[in-house]
Amino acid sequence: MKKIIFSLLVLAASFSANAQVDRSTMPKAGPAPEINLSKPQSFELKNGLKVIVVENHKLPRVAYTLTLDNPPIQEGDKTGAATLSGALLGKGSTSISKDAYNEEVDFMGARINFGSQYAAASGLTQYSDRILELLADAAINPNFTEEEFNKEKALLIDNLKTNEKSVSAAASTASRALLYGKDHPKGEFETPAGLENVTLADAKAFYNKAFIPNNAYLVVVGDVDFKNIKKIVTSNFKDWKKGSALPAAFTTPKNVVSTEIDFIDMPNAVQSEVIVENLVSLKMSDPDYFPVLMANQILGGGGEGRLFLNLREDKGYTYGAYSSIGNDKYGMTSFSASASVRNMVTDSSVVAFLEEIDRIRETPVSEKDLKNAKAKYVGSFVRSLEQPATVARFALNIETENLPEDFYQNYLSKINAVTIADVQRVAKKYFLSDNSRIVIAGKGSEVLSNLENVSFKGKTIPVKFYDKEGNAVEKPKYEVALPEGVTKQTVLNNYLEAIGGKDKVAALESLLMVGEGSVQGTPLKLTMKKTNKEQFVQMIEVMGNVMSKQVLNGDTAVITAQGQTVTPTPEQLKDLKAESAIVAELNMLDDETIKLEKIEKVDGKNAYVLALNEKKKAFYDTESGLKIKEETTQEMQGQTFVQTVLFGDYKEVKGVQFPTKLSQSMGPQNIEFTFSEVKVNEGVTEADFK
Template sequence: MRPSRQKTGSRWSNQTRLATVLRSLLGLLALVTCWTAPALPAELRPVRFVMPNGLTVLFLEQHALPIVEAHALVRVGSAQDSPDKAGLANLVSSLLDEGTMTLTSAQIAEQIEFVGGSIGARATEDYTTATVRTLKKDVDLGLSLLADILQRPSFPKHEFERVRSELIGQVISEKDEPGTLAMKAFNQVVFTGHPYRWPVTGSEETLPKISHQDVLTFHSQHYFPNQTILSIVGDLSHDEAASLATKYFGAWKRGAASSPKLPKPHSLERAAVKLIDKELTQSSIVIGHVGVSRSNPDYYAVSVMNQILGSGGFGSRLMDNIRDKQGLAYGVMSLFDARLVPGPFYISLQTRTEATNQAIAGVLHELRAMREAPVSDQELADAKAYLMGSFALRLDTTSKLAQTLGLVEFHNLGLDYFTHYPQWIERVTKEDVLRVAKQYLDPQRVALIVVGDQGKAKVRLETKP
């Protein structure tokens, strides 16, 4: 997944920027953080409606600041890329704000910076999002730009060549990043034969094969209102939001969805090891397998279990064992990347080369321990308290709220999600944690990736029961 490219008008002249800096100062100060007065998740009351052209609109009033944020989530991502042209969905998203039928890239940048706002787009494995943020007084401009880049991108040939070259350079530079190399290799092993195996950004081999026509065709086949979720959060009334959505997106023509249903990835039949030799003083290790989907009913029990295992920072078992007791790594973490279909579960860390096998053995020990005995009452209480207590912090900006609204709709979680999430976490028992550990952790069939000096590391994998 690549970071969002937020356009703030960096191309226009210094003279123009100086002439408008005082005008946009207030907007910039407000939009830097987009902090909104914290509300209890149960108090959030989003509204949902579907427009005649099939566009799903979610709206949430937030009046703490005069800010409006809109996120358009299009149901297409890198999983729709063909293997020989991996990176196409990401390239399309990167070009959305590089010119439309009526505006050049520079003009888009000028207009959004003039009001102290931002606009950008990014692709993930499952979807693409285009976002805009402005003060309330500039909401018409913001939504008109968002509508324009989604519905009428021109994909100028010179911008296509430039952005594609930049992405190729980014991919090449990642060869010097051991952690990135390890994760790419991990996905290739775990998701063999599945679309999740290739990077969102594509590869050095596939990006040059993507033509300008490929970009045009991809957009024409996937970008439709009935494939899009529009989340609007901010200082508007429901009537204002509905009117704006109709004004700027009502004429968008419905289309026929062309994306096949994403298959469920298969688990590994046996443990697999991939070693990448590089002259380094440390080994970068990734170990794991296929995880869970976001719609899996066990997601909440898995979240609690993983909080105890390795996502709980200094309080997790992995940190206690690998860092505190053995001193093998500065940090170690585990993640269930829950997607439309089961995404990866992995544990990642770096350790000194000579301690590579000791660190791997420590990780496998903790995986087996999670499956063999119930967690303690204190571990369970701490994990649930953190997940419930931090939930509001994931909703404390207009940006986070808009993003979460889109994902709630995308994964069909229901608008009562904000009320029920803490309840679902609270209901998790020690028995649930042990059950999901046995079901979704499999130390016998992991993929192990090690990037480092293989002559000194002498990696071995012992997957004893």
């Protein structure tokens, strides 16, 4: 009975207490949680190598990070030597071959990576001493051979050539060159032609200059003992020779006096890459650092940012729009806002970017916006503490960025202390809507006329023209008069003649093509089969598994994708029948709906443009007559996009030329197929279309 009475009294007291709570006011936020980080221990070798050790015995693992704290290094006419020196590191050492080195690393289940100014390794504690020994050996005694150098150089050149048509790569390269200047380390970039001048001696020279212990930090995190680590680090790194300190001697770039559009013409662009940027001076040790983090988070730090909500969610211009801001103790860095946008809204996107940047400068953000930004940032920060690499990065930053010892213990309280006034103050200081470079790489023939009429705050924004390397060029000319007498029929007849002639094309009964490609590193296999009886099969396989398949057999068709099978709509069936033609141009000669529109540049070549229907265009080289591109306008999730297919490397099979390279892009995705097997009038049976 007493227990029951006591419980009732407790319950009554609880109700009484609740009744006295004033729910008309929001409760005050509690204190920011205290961040407890493992306190690092440190020591320094006689050669200047500084070592930071964070013991963490929760898991039997260890991670080593070697970082060179050098200022930006200007390479000049030897640009690429740094990248190649980094690529050569880790290829064994002077005492162990590349194959033996890799075999031992694999046996231990370890990971060891190198760059031109860093090295990292991780693995199980039981192998920790040997992992560090291998890391040190490859870093201090690199095995720079002519054979490996030539291999890495050829690979780098091939990668650069592959990206020559990349709109995003062109925008990125040109934006850095224009923002910093080509005589600044951050404005330099590698080119295939420039790399031809870089030798193995240049790569060695860069390594000897930059990879020096007196500018290096080794951070050790994991299941280790400090005394043992000090012993093995000293043993493995004591012979690393000091070098001369690198000077931070480079030009100081400046922002433009007033906002301008810097346009790079990319005739193959199906979207425009837009980058709005300006230079800033910001260090982690600056009082503005935390307010800037919050201002950028509100503006464009993610899916909740204003840029994303405006350009994607509200206007549907892009899949995503974001902003970022750097920090650099050695000099200028940048604020940048960017997105890939549809051609037809390129000019409107520029205005939307500037308006959002200007809004956060001129109008105080709401309490809700700031609260949400803080919550997002705090959540990411707390989650990052679960990773040992985070602790290592924190310890390194405190050493290299001139930060107080309690910088990260007070990190959350500094975030929570940011005010609305702070956000507006730093937005005005660092987000320069009146002094921005707006770098745009896009299809000038479609976007330039509107871009030249873009105005902001009542002033037209001037447009300047540059190539992909940031060199000033003349305004591109797009209007090329159609030669007298050229018609749709002449374009189609020239194509048919170029690939072998009407008679040989008309004699085609079937076609088999098998090609290989990849997307984001995943290998793909494309198989196409066609007949002259409206029969068509297209199948894409991923690692032996069928990802998608389309089958047409006369008036019946089936489409299978990711295990789901559907019957095509009448419009899809019509498209499949058009696709089933072995050479579609033979059937297009008498199609009155097809129109010859104009001449347009495609990768620097003039091409006749045929409008096949409202959604599809085909481009034919004015000199060779060959088809070099197709464009198809498609809708997806309420947005309109242009899918581009480039044709190249035509090869003759039984008297008829077929393109053996096919590059397909839609938005940022690009897939290139190379056809290794092309068969005419063989390899196709009726069973293929069942």
